[in-house]
Amino acid sequence: MKRIVVSGYYGSKNAGDEAMLAAMIEVISDLDPQVNITVISTDPEDTKRRHGVQAVSWLAVGEITSALRSADLLISGGGSLLQNVTSGRSLYYYLGVIWLAERLGVPVMLYAQGIGPVCGGLARSLMRRIAGDVSLITVRDHGSFEEIENLGISRPPVEVTADPVLAIHPVDLGIGRGILKRANADGAKPVIGVSVREWRGWEHYKQVIAEAADRVSKELDARVVFFPMQVPEDVKTAEDIAGRMTANATVLTDEFATSELLSLVGNFDLLLAVRLHALIFAGVMGVPMVGVSYDPKIDRFLGSIGETAAGDLKTVTTDAVMEKICAKWKERSDFRKNNAELMAELRRLAARNAELALDFIEKHKKQ
Known part of the structure; x- marks a missing residue:
């Protein structure tokens, strides 16, 4: 069974972010119905009820660490997590989760991220050091790709896909x-x-x-x-x-x-x-x-x-x-x-994020 931990702005009842999580879960589960997903959430009970997955509190470092220790992959995304324009502190939190996974030896994927703007010397330096050590990067648009290049992040190779929500199925009217x-x-x-x-x-x-x-x-x-x-x-x-x-x-x-x-x-x-x-x-x-x-x-x-x-x-x-x-x-x-x-x-490109994540886990397990 593949085990994935997801880090993002989930549990705060923002419809866009909840739609991203719903779309990610939908597409990943379509590709692998047996996958086990744990979400880092500001409201774990709401996330469990809303999405039918496991969840841990975003402030419970022990629970996050425990979930990561048994994970095959940390997905950071989707959304505009790695920027410091709408919030000066959130960038450091999401980089901190990535850093923790890296220290525990857990591969990390930046999943359909909207990157930047990242302002300030310290923030840009941390982005280069921490994001430059992840295993896989997909971004949701060409502007984010350019931001990655401007930050000086040269590895791993970056693939431009699309926002995860674009892979969600249309619904009845x-x-x-x-x-x-x-x-x-x-x-x-x-x-x-x-x-x-x-x-x-x-x-x-x-x-x-x-x-x-x-x-x-x-x-x-x-x-x-x-x-x-x-x-x-x-x-x-x-x-x-x-x-x-x-x-x-x-x-x-x-x-x-x-x-x-x-x-x-x-x-x-x-x-x-x-x-x-x-x-x-x-x-x-x-x-x-x-x-x-x-x-x-x-x-x-x-x-x-x-x-x-x-x-x-x-x-x-x-x-x-x-x-x-x-x-x-x-x-x-x-x-x-x-x-x-x-x-x-765009739906094909959005689904590509999940395909890359699961393919990576499969190859990593065989190593």
Whole structure:
């Protein structure tokens, strides 16, 4: 039996990260139904219940060490773990877990990581020393590959794959229809989904999104539905933006499972999003999307599917958002066909992460 320990931002009820973990478990288990997975989590009981795997607390060094001692591989990822822009301390924590595994002689794989930005001499030096000693690296985009090169990490060879969520299977739309019906947000009108997040206390982008949502409601005769990727943070931001609108909008306040969110997004006619994995969900479910960037990972993902952001949170304008929305609205039929072809390749690349992990374990066991 292969034994894998997974380190990442899990257990904090961030829908994007939970979707990554769900996708990783789904694909790895499809390839090897007997694999044993233990997740390092901020809420082990929630992770066990949500994903059906073993879990240990992210602060329980003894439990982490015990899990690693019996592991064939530590997977660090997915997500943007190895950066210090959104958090100055988390980089050192995730590098610390990698370092512990290396000291215990456990092979490490950076799994579909979104690397960087990494700022500061100490942080960059530690990245070179610790990440340079791992056994396998895959990154989810070419921007992360360039960051690895800029950090001076020359080994092991790096393979560009795709975000793990892109390998997840599309789901039935009935679940999402039920969510919209319970929120009195169903009916004949087109539905525009909106996913937002708080960022550094900035106000400008909130007003822009409120104005764009008002125009969408009027010009497209559409229903606007805000949905959270992280509860309660996103709900509070959505309510703030909806309160600036003159048109009525629906703000969903519940915490949703990955399958529920995928189905919900699949019911939208178009998505406007700040959150990365809301955009990825749209890709998986074949929904036209417009992104507003707050981090290089947004631009990198959009670039991987031939798209560009409507702007960044600091400088985006209502006209720029509406220009993107109107263009997507006009070409939405063509989008679904082109997206299906593109997503097939991205799904293959996302599944490649799991294939590489299991192949490595198999070869390592034979040595």
